[in-house]
Amino acid sequence: MKKVLALILVVVMVLALSVTAYAEPAPDTKVAVFWYAFSDAYLSTVRAELDADFEAAGIEYQDFDSNNNQGTQLEQVQTAVTNGFTVLVVNLVTSGSADAAQQIIEAAGDVPVVFFNRAIEGDGEEHTVLDAFENISFIGTDAPEAGHMQGKMIGDFLVENFDAVDLNGDGKISYAMFMGDAANVEAIYRTQYGVEDADAILVENGKPELEYFDASNSLKYQLDPNGAWSSAAAFDFMSVNLAGYNEGNGNMIELVIANNDDMAIGSISALQAAGYNLGDGASTKIPVFGVDATQVAKDAIADDTMTGTVKQDNVGMANAICGVVYAVAGGEAVADAVAAVAESDEIFSVAEGFANKLFVAYAPYTGAEA
Amino acid sequence: MSYFSNKKQEYQALDARDRRRFWVDGLLNNALYILMAIFIIFTAVKNTNFVKPGSIVNMITLAAVSLPMALGIGGCIVLTGTDLSAGRVFGLAAGMSAAFLQNRAASKLIFEHLPATTGGWILVVLLMVMAAGAVIGMVNGFFVAKFSLHPFIVTLATQLITYGVILMFFQINGNGGGPISNVAAEFKSAVSGPCFRIEKWNVSIPWYVIFAVILVVVMWFIWNKTRFGKNMFAVGSNMEAAKVSGVNVFMTTVLVHTLAGALYGFAGFVEAARLGSVTAATGLNNECDAIAACVIGGVSFVGGTGNIGGIVLGVFVLRIIFVALNMLGINPNLQYIIKGAIILAACSLDMRKYLVRK
Numbered sequence: 001m002k003k004v005l006a007l008i009l010v011v012v013m014v015l016a017l018s019v020t021a022y023a024e025p026a027p028d029t030k031v032a033v034f035w036y037a038f039s040d041a042y043l044s045t046v047r048a049e050l051d052a053d054f055e056a057a058g059i060e061y062q063d064f065d066s067n068n069n070q071g072t073q074l075e076q077v078q079t080a081v082t083n084g085f086t087v088l089v090v091n092l093v094t095s096g097s098a099d100a101a102q103q104i105i106e107a108a109g110d111v112p113v114v115f116f117n118r119a120i121e122g123d124g125e126e127h128t129v130l131d132a133f134e135n136i137s138f139i140g141t142d143a144p145e146a147g148h149m150q151g152k153m154i155g156d157f158l159v160e161n162f163d164a165v166d167l168n169g170d171g172k173i174s175y176a177m178f179m180g181d182a183a184n185v186e187a188i189y190r191t192q193y194g195v196e197d198a199d200a201i202l203v204e205n206g207k208p209e210l211e212y213f214d215a216s217n218s219l220k221y222q223l224d225p226n227g228a229w230s231s232a233a234a235f236d237f238m239s240v241n242l243a244g245y246n247e248g249n250g251n252m253i254e255l256v257i258a259n260n261d262d263m264a265i266g267s268i269s270a271l272q273a274a275g276y277n278l279g280d281g282a283s284t285k286i287p288v289f290g291v292d293a294t295q296v297a298k299d300a301i302a303d304d305t306m307t308g309t310v311k312q313d314n315v316g317m318a319n320a321i322c323g324v325v326y327a328v329a330g331g332e333a334v335a336d337a338v339a340a341v342a343e344s345d346e347i348f349s350v351a352e353g354f355a356n357k358l359f360v361a362y363a364p365y366t367g368a369e370a
Numbered sequence: 371m372s373y374f375s376n377k378k379q380e381y382q383a384l385d386a387r388d389r390r391r392f393w394v395d396g397l398l399n400n401a402l403y404i405l406m407a408i409f410i411i412f413t414a415v416k417n418t419n420f421v422k423p424g425s426i427v428n429m430i431t432l433a434a435v436s437l438p439m440a441l442g443i444g445g446c447i448v449l450t451g452t453d454l455s456a457g458r459v460f461g462l463a464a465g466m467s468a469a470f471l472q473n474r475a476a477s478k479l480i481f482e483h484l485p486a487t488t489g490g491w492i493l494v495v496l497l498m499v500m501a502a503g504a505v506i507g508m509v510n511g512f513f514v515a516k517f518s519l520h521p522f523i524v525t526l527a528t529q530l531i532t533y534g535v536i537l538m539f540f541q542i543n544g545n546g547g548g549p550i551s552n553v554a555a556e557f558k559s560a561v562s563g564p565c566f567r568i569e570k571w572n573v574s575i576p577w578y579v580i581f582a583v584i585l586v587v588v589m590w591f592i593w594n595k596t597r598f599g600k601n602m603f604a605v606g607s608n609m610e611a612a613k614v615s616g617v618n619v620f621m622t623t624v625l626v627h628t629l630a631g632a633l634y635g636f637a638g639f640v641e642a643a644r645l646g647s648v649t650a651a652t653g654l655n656n657e658c659d660a661i662a663a664c665v666i667g668g669v670s671f672v673g674g675t676g677n678i679g680g681i682v683l684g685v686f687v688l689r690i691i692f693v694a695l696n697m698l699g700i701n702p703n704l705q706y707i708i709k710g711a712i713i714l715a716a717c718s719l720d721m722r723k724y725l726v727r728k
Binding site for chain 2 (some may be wrong): 038062063064065068069070071074075076078079080082083084094096097098099100101102122124182183223225226314
């Protein structure tokens with residue numbers, strides 16, 4: 001009990017960014033952080049926070065850009081191990097692939113690996129990696145949570161504003177959906193629940209289900225072909241969509257759901273080029289929903305050009321990573337480190353059935369809070 | 371020794387101005403090697419881990435990964451062309467290798483009825499993916515040779531077509547575009563497993579390093595000792611002259627691209643074993659590093675010049691830069707700028723040789 005208490009104290013202090021002499025990391029601690037892509041907007045905000053956390057904690061660290069290439073990431077990990085890094089923090093490129101994660105763990109050898117953000121176990125292979133190795137852990141979000149939250153937000157919004165959103169007055173809302181990456185479990189869940197949960201709320205309130213704007217597209221989403229969740233991809237799709245589906249033809253897209261804020265912003269740019277969502281009070285506003293609550297998205301919500309997003313907590317994510325790394329570098333077992341961090345704040349929780357999997361909670365964001 | 375004494379006599383015969391030019395030209399023509407030597411020494415002094423045996427073996431394995439593609443694309447550059455489809459062909463080959471060599475006991479399979487993963491089947495799959503690469507290469511070569519199109523535009527088109535095929539391939543049997551995983555252990559150990567181990571340094575050399583060495587020897591033979599190789603250089607340096615001297619330009623161009631495609635297939639095969647999981651994005655932009663390695667190694671876009679040794683050197687230079695920049699702890703944002711500057715400088719120095727000659 002005493003030990004746990006001491007640990008909690010340590011972690012609280014790390015989180016408060018005031019480090020004292022409890023279980024200090026070994027002096028030769030060198031942390032390597034591998035980011036799947038430096039260009040990712042949300043992860044860049046995590047990176048800024050994490051860099052600051054490591055500096056405040058006095059931990060030597062180095063960032064690596066895997067440039068959306070699993071091969072590059074594996075090579076960087078191999079190189080980092082030969083360079084004597086003592087803790088590896090990995091944002092896996094091939095999200096949801098147990099095999100890719102295992103290759104990284106094997107390359108790491110005895111060096112502990114903290115995975116974060118991008119899943120390391122796909123559907124149906126839970127526990128295959130996290131239970132198989134001792135000195136690894138995962139810090140992320142409960143994959144379906146953001147989708148559920150986005151779907152609920154959309155459903156609630158539409159129940160209140162149904163007639164205003166239904167521009168052509170046909171009693172149905174036609175929507176566009178932008179998917180970030182076909183292979184990413186978060187993207188798959190967001191694409192599914194963003195619509196399903198909204199439908200459930202609509203039906204509950206006696207409204208018809210959402211209708212995908214393009215009846216000939218059986219997938220019911222448009223996918224960033226590079227799997228990069230990029231605003232450019234959403235912009236291109238939306239521009240083309242608006243050429244065929246607009247108020248002139250009476251089939252305007254009345255709702256836009258995007259897997260992340262980058263794609264939401266891209267679709268807003270396309271809408272603005274067509275004279276919508278100008279934020280001037282006079283133009284028609286098509287509700288656009290994203291996920292991540294990046295600064296750009298928050299600004300867009302404040303400017304009344306975007307409607308809602310789900311906050312993926314970058315500060316919480318960075319604090320959780322730094323806390324686990326700090327404890328692991330100080331010689332704690334990975335499971336103890338995870339448990340201690342989970343105790344330190346109510347936004348953290350240990351995933352059910354796991355000892356080494358930490359969740360950081362999502363929160364809906366529509367501009368009300370600071 | 372007589373070579374050096376001759377050189378010495380030649381040098382002593384020069385007047386002051388020629389002597390100065392001798393040194394300046396010598397320095398500039400070898401600037402890349404001199405700079406690399408300084409760079410390596412600098413990195414080694416800053417971070418001794420860089421020259422430890424584990425790190426050196428690591429650099430060799432990394433170079434072995436990128437060699438096959440560079441060896442293939444080198445031929446296209448000798449013909450004054452390029453190949454933008456290389457990365458996607460590589461991705462398709464990696465995806466096919468993973469799909470055909472999945473662990474038969476896995477729950478999610480791309481193809482349900484395939485033979486067990488024996489050495490024979492692994493070899494069959496290797497030949498299949500090399501053939502697939504060769505077919506795409508042949509298409510590239512055909513359009514370049516038949517319609518005198520620039521390879522840039524032909525391979526730009528085939529790159530898109532190949533990507534479409536990749537996307538469809540990744541949707542087979544309800545895979546829905548997800549990664550192809552669960553690669554058979556036999557396949558992994560045959561390609562990326564250790565060939566031998568040096569206990570003293572705690573390092574293993576994977577099999578694909580041996581494969582890369584074999585490929586280098588085979589390609590050296592093809593480029594230097596076969597009629598096809600000589601024809602390739604003839605077409606690359608002056609197509610009209612080659613045609614007049616009886617070289618079959620059409621056949622040579624098609625074959626160079628076909629051979630390149632087969633090599634990308636081989637590279638993808640290795641990648642599947644190395645990563646254990648392949649996505650539709652695997653291989654994207656991989657051709658950039660391969661082209662850069664060739665150009666750094668002196669395979670010039672001017673055409674008709676270059677050699678296998680240069681390509682090997684170019685691949686090593688890029689890999690050493692990759693490792694050294696990481697070992698020096700340089701900010702990743704800056705790493706791209708530095709890498710770009712090095713490629714630019716290397717190409718400028720390379721072109722200078724030809725400008726002087728003219």
